[in-house]
Amino acid sequence: MASPEKKSFPLRIDPALWAEVERLAATELRSANAQAELLLREALARRGVKLAPPQGRASAARKDPESGS
Template sequence: MAERKAFPLRIDPALWAAVERCATANLRSANAEIECLLREALKARGVKLAPPQPVKRGRPPKETDDG
């Protein structure tokens, strides 16, 4: 999986509250909502991006001892 970049963001409290409301409505975290909004904005400007890599969920496969 590709490593994600951490970035501190200074944002107006009213804007942050709106992002959190949207995130809640879309069943996302605020971080995931910001990523989605940024992708939509870039797409609207004609910037092409590769689709995001899905996060692997669940338990890792069991290791077997064949020895």
Template structure:
């Protein structure tokens, strides 16, 4: 399932290309999906295509709210 605010679509890849993506992602401690996104952003930047920065992913535990009594 796609994260909120992310577009989901099917992508068919050559198995050898997917294997190479897996290796590259593992060496960068990323998921294959995140690796594809990074590579696409790098390729677009190299071509001079500007991509608006998305909202950063929320990481870590949610902040505990203080009790009303204090």
């Protein structure tokens, strides 16, 4: 069940693309949903969009593999 502070919506996505998101998520010990959110945040950051850090215990517990922290 989605947390109350998160927006849920249906997503139409190429099955091969979603399979890669799931594979990457498993490698990085995330849910496919969390992985998709991370990838969207990274894509927006590359375009110069600044967002507040994600809220919640899972985001605080996990370290960003790219930053090495």
